[in-house]
Amino acid sequence: MKSVRTRDLALTAPAVLYLALFMIAPLLLMLYVSTLERAPFGGVLWDTHTSVAYEKLLFERDFAGKLSFNGDYIAIFARSFRLAAITTLLTLVVSVPTALYMTTVSRRRAAFILFLVTVPFWTNLLVRNFAWILILRNGGALDQGLQWLGLTKQSLDILYTPLATGIGLTYSFLPFMILPTYVALERIDKRLIEAAFDLGATRRRVLSRVVLPLAMPGILAGAILVFIPCLGAYVSPELLGGGKSMMIGNLVQSQFGASRNWPFGAALALMLVAVLLLTLLVWRLVQARMARRQP
């Protein structure tokens, strides 16, 4: 018993140490920073505590020192969630058919498609987003292509809009959706699909009643893998959204950068963590309830 415990400890020590050092400690540091008074030129006054940073999330203080409600930051949170949700939905719409197609072709071809899906990872994310600027900008590849085809006359003015951010995010996170979805679909026993056909199901119903429910854990994993990093995305909104449609990531960055308000930046980042944890918790509860309803 004792030796087992020592062994467990030895095996988990690297992970625990890593998490403690690079995850828990920084979070605690952030928590501490968020309760401090900002220093005038960046940084914080390490010995002056205040709740101003958290006040600022919802209220603004005018010159007279009076508090009034300010929904600007809530709006940025809401926009981030909306964009992350839309991106997740878009990656889903692209990934499920792709992954389904991959399960119908030979293993060699499926492996080749998997290879193609991972190829973009070889290039830096920043570079890839700059490439999208060249495609989406006025008179860029997209405009030229569409005009050459005679589909549009003027520029589409896509770059520096939320749409451009959405396109960039969808592109960046697509592999995270395709991979788990494909693995989940590939694992489904083909005999179950035959059985469903045999019992009179049309292709559509085989998909909706058997294939997708069985692949759901993988699809959900993919959705979480896309949704969470999307929420904190920085590069695509900055480069493709032109900083006009600010998301949480950009807001946090600006607090530590240009605005020199470290406590508020820390408070914002912590809020994001808190909201995410809450979302996942609700998700789990809903899942558990669904599992109970359908025994």
Place this chain on the structure above:
Amino acid sequence: MTETAIAISGVRKTFPGTPHAALDGVSLDIRKNEFFTLLGPSGCGKTTLLRSIAGFEDLDEGSIELDGVDMGRTPPNLRPVNTVFQSYALFPHMSVAQNIAFALEMLDRPRDGIRTRVAEMMSLLRLEGLGERLPAQLSGGQQQRVALGRALAPQPKVLLLDEPLSALDLKLRKEMQIELKRLQMATGITFVFVTHDQEEALRMSDRIAVMRDGKLMQVGRSADIYERPANLFVAEFIGDANFLPAVCVARNGDGGRFRLSCCGEDAVELDVTDANAIATGAKAVLVVRPERISLAPIASALLCGEVPETIYSGSDRMAHARLADGTQLRVRLSGAADVQELLAGRCGFSIAGNAVRAFAA
């Protein structure tokens, strides 16, 4: 009464990349309300034939008619047949009741009707109280019954069963054999059953088709297949048999006289009721079931030999006799036979002329 449920004619199927045809010119009529078995060693094409009826295989040639309608390339979901798969293939994310309701929902039956039918199937298959369970929470035998209920629920014209009992232990398998027979009679649905177990086939079937290398070897009632095998393969595959080399020495109507070549110097001759059109002077193999050979006093016996060992199996005792030239002869005796007497000295055996099937060697 003997209407045709499934008419299979000239069916051919070769899988790409394989040299031999999986189905090689199979023609077969399966009657309504019968328990029909496709029997053969693995790789004989029996499962391919079953899958062709279900609609999972495209035929190279030939046609399959269900209830007088040519199925052509009709997909499985539009055929009035359901399959019980060897692995059961129950939907793991659905409860027992949901599994059984699946086909009914695919037919867009009204909800009340589905509920009633599911309850009916659950009681027919003795699954009461298990409706909410998931397949993973059931024993092998229960899963088997859910698979049956799921396939029978929409009242298909034909139920296809692909070695459904092979995963069960012996006791459960025997129970399910009786259960299947009961279900077939209770529902009046045509059952097409695939198995490689000849004993199972004999026990359950109205008629059996014995297959080998994609061809039909014999189609007939269980007793016909056992008593009157059409060829040596069927004789060997179904049940125990002795194979005695012989030469036809005379013909007499349908019958003939054969000289056995297993007795060295002594010319032992045997009158066979059905010579199976073997010409005088031609070599033959005589097939005799062990239970059709009886003990006889040496003086009047056809064959003599020693019995070095016997194998007791309760109801009967198999004597492994050795004839003069070393040929083995298996004789099934009553379990109450006197072993000491058998083992003591030479024994005589006699064979009735109508117990022998003759085949050209």
